[in-house]
Amino acid sequence: MQKNVFYNYLKHPETLNQESLTELKTLVKNYPTFQSAWMLLLKNLKILDHPDFEQYLKQGAIHVADRRILYHFIHQEIPKNEEQSPAETLVDPLALEYMTPGFYRLQEPTEQKDESLVDLIRSIRKKEVTKELEEVDQPVEEKEEEKSDNSFVTETLAKIYWQQKHYRKAIQAYENLSLKYPEKSTYFAGQIEKIKKLTN
Numbered sequence: 381m382q383k384n385v386f387y388n389y390l391k392h393p394e395t396l397n398q399e400s401l402t403e404l405k406t407l408v409k410n411y412p413t414f415q416s417a418w419m420l421l422l423k424n425l426k427i428l429d430h431p432d433f434e435q436y437l438k439q440g441a442i443h444v445a446d447r448r449i450l451y452h453f454i455h456q457e458i459p460k461n462e463e464q465s466p467a468e469t470l471v472d473p474l475a476l477e478y479m480t481p482g483f484y485r486l487q488e489p490t491e492q493k494d495e496s497l498v499d500l501i502r503s504i505r506k507k508e509v510t511k512e513l514e515e516v517d518q519p520v521e522e523k524e525e526e527k528s529d530n531s532f533v534t535e536t537l538a539k540i541y542w543q544q545k546h547y548r549k550a551i552q553a554y555e556n557l558s559l560k561y562p563e564k565s566t567y568f569a570g571q572i573e574k575i576k577k578l579t580n
Contacts, residue, residue, distance in 0.1 A: 381407050389420055393456075396424040408440075418443045419453050426454050533557060538571070547579050 381403045389400055404421040411417060418440040425433040444450045533556045541550035551572050558568040 386417075386420075390416065393420070393423050393427070396420070396427050398428065400424055401428060401430070408443075413443060415444050419450055422450070422454050533560070542571075542575060547575050550575055 385403075386407075389396060389404075401421070401424045404417060404424055407417045408414065408421055422433070422437055422440050424430075425436055441447055441450065533553050535557060538550050538553035538557060541547075541553055554568045554572045554575075558565040561568075
């Protein structure tokens with residue numbers, strides 16, 4: 381379907397007919413996330429009083445973000461007066477907004493929504509910057525302790541810490557091993573005592 385034909389259907393839904401129905405079915409098959417195409421297809425089915433309307437409505441409702449707009453669009457009376465301003469209907473704004481497949485927005489967000497979204501993004505960025513600054517201020521030893529994952533602590537690692545005279549890390553490793561292997565907790569407690577005697 382050509383873009384100008386699609387635009388014309390949006391602007392003048394009274395022109396929807398059996399031929400447009402076939403084209404719109406093909407369009408939603410090829411572009412299942414194209415909301416405006418679904419809306420036009422459902423409008424077309426409604427105008428033709430097609431028996432498949434209910435079936436397509438169930439499918440289309442999934443692909444349309446705002447079902448209130450869909451409802452109003454489907455049930456909107458087609459103006460008999462051709463001179464009626466397009467701004468008075470829902471059709472023209474939709475035509476202007478939803479020309480491309482996969483376009484998800486059905487209406488212009490209000491300024492308030494824009495501001496709240498901007499505020500949300502700012503607060504997230506502020507939290508990220510604060511977290512980064514806290515990490516920079518944090519001593520290197522504390523960072524390493526936080527990053528060390530208890531699941532990778534082994535007895536060999538604890539011995540290496542001990543041999544390299546990283547007594548605090550060795551004690552912490554044995555404490556983690558004691559929690560991980562409670563059946564050997566007496567042995568690990570003995571190792572911790574030996575290290576503490578060396579440090580005193």
